[in-house]
Amino acid sequence: MRTAIVNIGAILTGDLTAPTASGDAILMDGGLIASVGTVSDRDLQSCDVVIDAAGAIVAPGLIDSHVHITFGDYTPRQRTVGFLESYVHGGTTTAITASEVHTPGRPKDPEGVKALAIAALKCFQDFRPGGMRVHAGSVILEPGLSEGDFAELRAKGVWLAKAGFGAFDDPIEYAPYVQMANRHGMVTTMHTGGSSIPGSSGIWAEHVLAANPTVSFHVNGGPVAIPDEDFPRLVGESDVAMQVCTAGNLRTTLLVADLLAEAGRLDRLLIATDTPTGSGIMPLGMLYTMTHLCSLCGMAPEIAVAAAAGNNARVYGLNSGILEAGRDADVIVLDACAGGSKNDARSAISNGDIPAVAAVVTAGVPRFVGRSRNTPAPIKAVKVAESRVVQDFSG
Structure with missing residues (x-):
């Protein structure tokens, strides 16, 4: 056409x-x-x-880099059908999975998490709800995954890996798994902030710095933020992309934007929603965070558009945005x-x-x-x- x-x-x-x-x-x-x-x-x-x-x-079109998809255009967390198509009506044309962690009865063994990621990837390859591009299939890092597992996943097309919901006693234990995924060319993401679901644990700056993922997920809180003193460490001691989400802490959203602007590193600022979660479904979430940054931080709208589109595209290697x-x-x-x-x-x-x-x-x-x-x-x-x-x- x-x-x-x-x-x-x-x-x-x-x-x-x-x-x-x-x-x-x-x-x-x-x-x-x-x-x-x-x-x-x-x-x-x-x-x-x-x-x-x-x-x-x-x-x-806006790129929401933190969407909790499962299978199809359905969210079991809010028992809603058609939420992705509705997000298109909020200007979001691309959704990137934050891992299929909300899939009921999700497996937690190495073979199971690999199968879940591969199945999700393949289910969305030709499915575009409302015309949206959906990048699905993020392997959830669990104990026992090996170099061979990451090689197998990459060979089958999986290019995303998520740290934050695995059965690790201490979040510092994610570091070697994130680094394995990095070595195999994956975009690695790491839950940052307090616990968000039963069984998960808080992840702070020391854990993110040790793992060195591609993206610090909902660094402003998902929904609970890390301590204020951690933000300058992430800005000054790493090149990790710092994702702020609508379903997080608004005050720390503004703090992250100010710190990155002062450092001349707004290229590391990513806007996302972190939905659907307990915070609900937010078809206009991307636009809300953009308006918050512009009206409360003095950010120019065209810079907010870059944080919601081009920055996400660059970090995730997409041709859109x-x-x-x-x-x-x-x-x-x-x-x-x-x-x-x-x-x-x-x-x-x-x-x-x-x-x-x-x-x-x-x-x-x-x-x-x-x-x-x-x-x-x-x-x-x-x-x-x-x-x-x-x-x-x-x-």
Whole structure:
């Protein structure tokens, strides 16, 4: 499918090094972005769908790097069906598993945790709820896993490993397992903070520093945060990516952002939700954390977009998250909500208001255009200007 978005008010790229781009149009072809900034009349005439942004802003689809999936679009933690498809209506176009730890009766032996990760990976390879990309299958680190096990997992496509819910007496014992996974080219993630489920234990800075994972999961608390004195250690003594989550401690979210900004390392800041959990289901969670950082920390909206999209893409090695030619065509259209005090999405976000999600495109295919069912309507009349396919793309 060839899809274009025209009459764009501003382009937020998701790239921390170049967070905005000039121009007013984006062309997508065959699931990838073909051009950003301008689209020729000839290209427009060959498009299957042309979306009129009516002066609203565009951004890359948001990447939630901490989602507790199980199998299918279902969460046993909240007994809800369709939550992932609902997250698409919150502007989230990619979900990355935080391990399938909430699967009922999950196995805890080496063969079982390998089988769970492989099954989850394969179940989501061709399943895209609401058009969302889901990266599933994170092996939960348990005692007894060996170098051979990690080699087998990598050979079968598993590329994520999670520390935090294994049967270890002391969290320091995760270190050699994280390092084994690192050696096999996996993206390693580590629960950070107090215990979140029965049987797990608190993991603080000393444990994260010893293990040296790729990502310190919900470093602001999931939901309970580490001591304040641990945050400067993680910032200054490591290069670990520091993920802040909506379902965590808001005060320490702001603390992490300030510390990374002072260190000139906002490239290490990742936004996620850590849902569904006991905190619930949050289709607008990514947008809420972005508005918190902008309204309470003074962060520019385009930098918050980078933390919610491009930074996650870079750390996890994804082709989405940044608006540039050759990237996956996952694009969202945002505007200020009707009836609010602001007239554009960036001003609304800086004011602490949730923006209206006016359209979502994934893999170059419009999933809805006009308004999200999870946000108020946009001020601007975002619409399908031309369509050569038999679908109205309403939300």
